[in-house]
Amino acid sequence: MLYPQHLTKFTKEHGDTLAALVCGVLLFLGWFTLHLGWLGWAMLLLTAAYVIGGYESAREGLTTLVKEKQLDVDLLMIVAALGAASLGLWRREYHLIIDGAILILIFAISGALEGYAMRRTERSIRSLMSLTPDTARILRQGREELVPIHQLQVGDEIIVKPGELIPTDALIVSGYSTLNQAAITGESLPVEKTVNDEVFAGTINGYGALKLKLHKPASSSLIQRVIRLVEQAQTEAPPSQEFIERFERKYALIIVTLGVFLAIMPPFIWGWDWETTIYRALTFLVVASPCALMAAIMPTLLSAIANGARQGILFKNGAQLEKIGQVRAIAFDKTGTLTTGELQVCEVIPYGKYSQTDVLTAAASLESYSEHPIGKAIVQAAANIDWVGALEVQAIPGKGISGIIQDQQVMVGNAAFIGEYVPELPQDLQNLTQFWEQEGKTVVWVAQTRREDGYEIVGALAIADMVRTEAAETIKRLRKLGVAEIVMITGDNQRTAHSVAQAVGIDRVYAELLPEDKLSVISDLQQKYQTVAMVGDGINDAPALAQASVGIAMGVAGSDVALETADVVLMADKLEKIAVAMHLGRRSQSIVKQNIVVALGFILLLLIGNFLGNINLPIGVIGHEGSTVLVTLSGLRLLK
Template identity: 70%
Template structure:
């Protein structure tokens, strides 16, 4: 018997809970109308169909749990109570009791449908991650280029990566120079220059250079594959709160069933009740003790909170996460794309006297022909300032150093300090000191010279989101005990951003697995921890966190799929709204649970002291369910 699994009809496979609840509701209404019209035969055909369609899923799950796990749950308890009401209605020819039982099933069916709809989780995370990995790699063997499946690569193989391609697997550069966009993996805001001896990661995007890599570890040990495994592992872990709810539900159902059996057997022997009275009281007990109000104490509240959040640009993927976000005591923020805009922008121009316009003209003339992201930011800034420039000629890029060209047959230079200043003299001390201050603050400084004369420097950086500082301050006011920043960027840049927005604790130069370690460390101290991120490199930490929160616009597909909550408009202040909404929902849930339990106790007491009738018990039971549901709908209001 332990291997028994009740099959699921094909017509309920697509959306079983929603379809069953709708059909059950229609049939209950038709059955009730038939009874009111004295069409008893028709009613006795329609109402059993409502029982079967509305109660099938609960019966299947309840019986499967009973036979496989030797446990009783609320699903089976509801079916027993409803069938008891129907049987008693047939026995005493009180056919409205059959409708009462059908309504019980309908209420539970609707609750299951809403819960199933609200709790849907996508499984596209791993598939999206796999899009970052190539199926084949260009391998150099015996001096010839061959296409080889990634799984067939061996340690020692040499792989060729051409401009603009995804790096197929982790490896060390043995020939070539290029800039790589590592943001999808490490979260670094700026492309990183790589040359012979440097390691590159699978899933990163090669720039303009051709690279030859040597594989030093199996492809399955690559960083991107470790990210995939971390996401899989974290998503399969059941939250402790969910485990508690399941244990409580089964324990409650078991206690009620045992008590119902005892009440159906013992009273005739101890109190001299008739068997008809005994069974009648036992069935009323099962009906009024059925935890519909208790179950309705949670899901309508959470669904209302989810709807409220959606109106404010907060997407809760999981009802349980609405409760958890209210319990958060520590938050880890990714930096690039989350606290910052994720794109380099010109933040300051330091020009020699009366040379600012010429500085931008020269820089734009050269950088307009560059594909480097920093060059793109300078070019766009010049356009925003409505600067006009002449076309540069003989433009030449110097890998990792800068770019040179001619404007009006005079040499122009844009690049790093050493590259430009060793070719042009006369730089003033105040200009050098200002540039050094900007570099110490984490900015990237580009120097500009023309016709042998210094023009100045341009500072480029990933800029902080305008609302970030205020959002961090408000989170602290809410009582969040620790706020940390996680980033793959260097420590100097990270600390500069952290100081600007008011974050004290910074973890820099992190790989995805290191972010997971930090989140786990926070969970050991604070239990409920939120992680806010936007990139693929954040996916493992988002999955590991008690509550994963992704930026909706800037976020990668993997981050959006992995996260429990999405801030749809990338508005960090909505995180404060989400926490307040979570705390409010937790208060309402506790109030509803207290009310539901109190009403169950009241009805049970009335059953044995005042001898209420079954219809009155059903009315009290369903009335408490409606009241609790309406209480939960309070969260629809802001």
């Protein structure tokens, strides 16, 4: 059931869309009743369509006129529509009133699309703000107490239990755990944290309980800085938008000035009678109305958007089609973008008499009791292998895990941990694992007790966030399309970042970056190349996605914030679709330019015909609407 407050909220958020819808319905009913000969009802319905559909445009146009002393297309549309209606009433040519209502409907739809874009921006900010909990569990006089985040004070002690979100940036004063920071810093592996380490709001605590101490105000946390950066980047109008707005106002000023001139001066200059003068002036306003120019753009862009959607490319607004076709530099995030974002076992090397199956069986038997992401990757790799359960399993934080399998003690962990039991690790295996580590992979050793005495090495595994199979080919295609520079920007370490960059063919790497650092890199690229695209998936990418000329997010791996902030979303996480999107952008702009030439050509011909007195208003309307239909059909070519 809808309550008054629900209707009020709906009207406030979707009033522009509702106005366009009601205007369209009233226009249809007015046209229908007019053809039935019910003139009174037709005039009433069409008047309502004018008022409801044109109110917002009239308000904006008058506001611009009064406050900025400038004319814009909104006011021109109202003048043209009212002129057509007045002439229709005067000459009893009521179809002219229909034409005026159509003008209003077109602008009402445009206003609804603009309102949607603004609401999308607001949603992205709300999504960012929802990434941290509203309350924090603090210690006061030895008792736990939940308090709102905004009431936290520097010096408060905060308790975070396993699996919970970190409520704000703070320092660890007690406890040990691993934190999933991928969404904030872009690091592909969970990071081990202990006393005196800093933790970030919005990161996910692992298996250990932590006691934190607030060392700076909650409003200064990293996630709050991300929110402010997104707000700032999204409110900055791109140069092309500013150019369009200036063009519209100049166009409107010229047309209205000429319309006033034609309504007053011809009787004094050329000796026209006043009826002919008013008739020509109103015809001028109708044929000079920029409907064909608007139709030259929107149907084309919407067709390209629909085409992209069928191929798994979601464009959030038409303006980005132009920009993505002009991209000269692209910045890629690493984790979840060039890589899959999921840890996998990529190498299994047995030692001595043991086989790969022996290594995986021993490791999976222990790691099946672990919640660590590395352990999960090992268990997944051994999914098709049968293993027996382990006994007395014990996790050693920061080192590894141990247990008893079939009466043998087994250890799985890093080299330092295994080295405590096997003092001399095999040199050839050490050389291999060092090579893996240089490639940014995490190495896990497996050892077990010998039948005689001591321990022996069973083998080693390499775990890594795997590079997407299509990444290297995508980089090649982008270079062939003329992209001048392709870089990687990531919060991960230098070694891992350079390894991935080398694998996919990227030369320039910016590693160990915080969100504001990524934003700075994008800004520097924009100063050099103007139109820059950013491809990412995490919360830490949101400011850079917003700052970039075109933000591209991974639809499956991407966080909610990245998806809301980006201009283009790759729904199936297929990197090769970036080149397809660039081709769509270039083709759509080519068609838009063709349509603009046709639209301006028709307007020019109609204006010349009007000045020479060779066309009447119905012919002018037919020419005006015909050009609109023609460029609309031209734009629909992109649906193929």
